[in-house]
Amino acid sequence: MVKRKANKLEENSNTPDLRRSTRRKQTFPTPATEEVKASESDASQAPKSEPAKSKAATKDSAQQSTLPKCEADGTATSYWLMKAEPESRFERGVDVKFSIDDLASRTEPEPWDGIRNYVARNNLRAMKKGDIAFFYHSNCKEPGIVGTMEIVQEHSPDLSAHNSSAPYYDASSKPDNPKWSVVHVKFRSKLKQAIGLKELKEMGKSGQPLEQMQVLKQSRLSVSRVSPAEFQYLMGVVKERGGESN
């Protein structure tokens, strides 16, 4: 009974909001890199807000002046929120716990694996090197945003899906046609004081700054978008509460 998966539905990304989320990340060794067939759309969407970056770097020069740009290709930085579970929980006999402190202790880029939901996967595929993500602790005593990380390597196949001893093994994903993806991330900061879900919900009430925030509207989505305005607002809150440490 434990299966995780998300079959059917296959590649229809695009339709944004209709679907929900998937979960957390779990850690497993993964040889990074490989090519992916970015088949379908990666776009995942984002209704409102952000100037969605054009992945291919087509236009968008307009935004460059107002947003921090990410290196190389000159596209604008996008922001995300990714959930992981900081408390022990066993999936197929493996503990999937992964906290901000676990990430901080890594010396190599960490593959964000175990994502088994198409909307979340499409968000991973839309990420660009240099993008920033909030690290969110879920399914725990005090759920909320606890830190930030940076996307250091764009999507590649999630090879853990093909490993029968991995917690999120998915027999339906074939090595010659990988269904799931990872991005590699690195620790950037830990908040001096976490921003709890309760507070996020307050800031997400009607008329408040996070009214449109994706994760508040689709609470089960484990990899969601954060608009530049939402990101900046939240970083203002972080600053007021003692900032971050590296």
Add this chain to the structure above:
DNA sequence: GCCAACGTTGGC
């Protein structure tokens, strides 16, 4: 542990 809110499966 409960359970609301969702996602997936599979019969028809």
Add this chain to the structure above:
DNA sequence: GCCAACGTTGGC
């Protein structure tokens, strides 16, 4: 393609 039954997420 519909939709009932079942599975999962994740806050509480």
